[in-house]
Amino acid sequence: MPSKLVEETMRTRRLPHIWCPGCGHGILMRDVCQAISNLGLPQEEVTIVSGIGCSSRAAGYMNYNTLHTTHGRAIAFATGIKMAKPEMHVIVITGDGDATAIGGNHLIHAARRNIDLTVVVFNNSIYGMTGGQYSPTTPTGEKGTTAPYGNIDGDFDIPKLSEAAGATFTGRGDCFHVPQMVKLIEDGIKHHGFSVIEGVSICPTYYGRKNKKGSAVQMMHWQEDNCIDIKKAAKMEPKDLEGKIILGEMHKDASRPEYCDEYDKIIKKAGGDK
């Protein structure tokens, strides 16, 4: 029996989803629905936009206005929707490759504009849909099918990247610490500006297997032990934080004007509001 939340916010006839057993994406998708539900937003006023990849299949299961776009372009499509209907809550669900490789340019420029979108990045540190190639968030030294000798690229810190580009709300959650992730998404949606929330996912099928991370359950336990809340981390020694992932709200700036608000001023200046 699906839970009340699933009944209300998902297209249950479309379930079960296509993700592998043990994949973290189902948890993150549920977190997004939970956050929207907690905020009491009417479903017809919410649009989910996704790109291409494992993460982006989420849109099809979620009972809102849903747009499954092309690889990397979700944020650009979302920009058009938001500008056409600023009253709409536009949430982008994207992956690490979708958001920071092929779509990296759109991520930083939407951040620069500070348009009121909420971007939730399901980060599984791998290209899952194509079978386990290394991505911009695969840690240096780890393996993928296209990094058989280990990845020599550096990896992105998504909240830091977004903050540097101008995002006015950033944070990171994971699959294990569900209430925290839900709260971050809620706060991101409430924030009037460009929000980026990274959700650290798990991919036991590709990333886990290639890098000997054990079963899905072991990978979840790894998150339990190694994902540290930002407040707790602040009291820890740097050496104790090595190899750990910091969770929590990273950055918030309510002072910068939002893009659609600014455009309304342009319309007034041009006389188009009459």
Added chain:
Amino acid sequence: MAKEQLRFTGSGGQGVILGTIIIAEAAFLDGKQVAQSQSYGPEARGGMCKAETIIDDKKITYTKVELPSLLLSLTQVSFDKYVKKIAPDTVIVVDEEINVPERLYAKHEVLKLPIIKSANEVIKNKMAANIISVGAVNEALQIASVKSLEEAVVNHIPKGTEEMNKKAMHLGAQLVKDARK
């Protein structure tokens, strides 16, 4: 009115393209058929630039100048290039600094005018050379009414420079009248 084919040439930044737009708009305001076009390279400033306007009473088919009824050149290099492609009766309007081969005087009306010098010394703005040229060309071929030309000039220049530019336009016409005396 017979079909007029105007070709303006010069250096990017001299306002050559704008000159052809203004004269096209003036003729358009007088109810004529017009087609204006330009060709240019990647340089916004300094490259060779060619702009054209065709004016006719009837529908204009080909929109580029085939053989010009008037060639205006503000630089030697553009004059040397485009003087090779003129009609037997093309009117030649050039800045006084430009060397025009003697042989051309036999068949062509050559109007060597102090365009750039007048812009610098009379109007005291080197950017006025194109508006002086527009006034001169209009006087030379009697294309548009003075009223329409004034309106077209005012439509295309920065606010606050109306009087200066009208003065430049009338000065251009006067230069032609003086040259033809």
Added chain:
Amino acid sequence: MPNNKQKRFQLLQGNEACVEGAIAAGMRFYSGYPITPSTEIAERSALRLPQVGGKFVQMEDEIAGIAAALGASVAGTKSMTATSGPGFSLKQENIGYATIAEIPIVIVDVMRSGPSTGLPTSPSQGDVMQAKWGTHGDHPVIAICPSSVQDTYNQTVRAFNLSERFRTPVILLMDEIVGHMREGCELIPTEELEIHNRNTNMINSMPYAFGEGQYVPHMTSFGDGHLYNITGLFHDEAGFPTNDNEIAGEENSRIMEKIKVYKYSGILEYEEQQMEDADIGIVCYGGTTRAVEGAIEKARDMGYNVGMFRPITLWPFPEHELIERAKQLKRLIVVEHNYGQVLLTVQGIIKGDTKVEFIGKVNGTTITPDEIVRNIEEGEE
């Protein structure tokens, strides 16, 4: 500062007329990226859209330019993007997305010399086949090619109408000649135009369901109450991805058929000049039309019976009309600024005694009337 009242008659560039036509047709969103020789379309959109309560956004790249316009269209706003050669290449994937997701959008390509960066400020018509086949996979396309500033205004209105009626991307295939020249233009106001808007009367709450004997679905806009899914994957009537080969086949066929079926319901448009008594026909489109018109004047004065056949809708091509007309012709000359793209289509359909000839130019200068006349003369010797 705002001067929102537009004069009815104006001297405009083709690119500017495109924006005025788009606004008259109801465009209220433009997103794009600057590129020569289409940039004036972005510039005038930036100026004019906020004056009519619309919005303009300069995106970070060409791909985002079309993506944002598609997003705005999904939310119910008539949208356009414009580009030239290299940018047109970059937009191709999302043109395919618009085709399969059936999202109305107008994409303007002001053609310039290529391949690659080519001659950015010079005319060409090298994107004709890219307009037809540029995006991957089988797909139909509507491409319209204006030949004057006024034609650009009128055809931009028509491009929006077709896009809305048939829920398909429409490519307005301009070229540098038409885009950058200035001519007098009548800005026919919206009230005097026939304007079509998309049908949003959804059938059985299914976005991709369509009526008996019909081919176009009726989707509501996002935010109007019906919750549904849009995807670039093959999908069922409800908009959900499917791997069912039967459904995929049917959907692909319907999208292909839609443009074929409605070809004579407003999609196809062409023009003939002096063809009644012609034995030499010239096929041309866009900017070359004007040189051909000039050449016909001259050739007629010399005693040649020359006429012009101009596809205004380039894709789908007016095949039957040209085949019928060619029956009276001994020569059919295709004039275009490329190595022979429409030529391929003409050669494919014109059989029999009519000799198909070609005049092309690709060095960045325009074909002149005299060059065409010379070709006519040489063929008669």
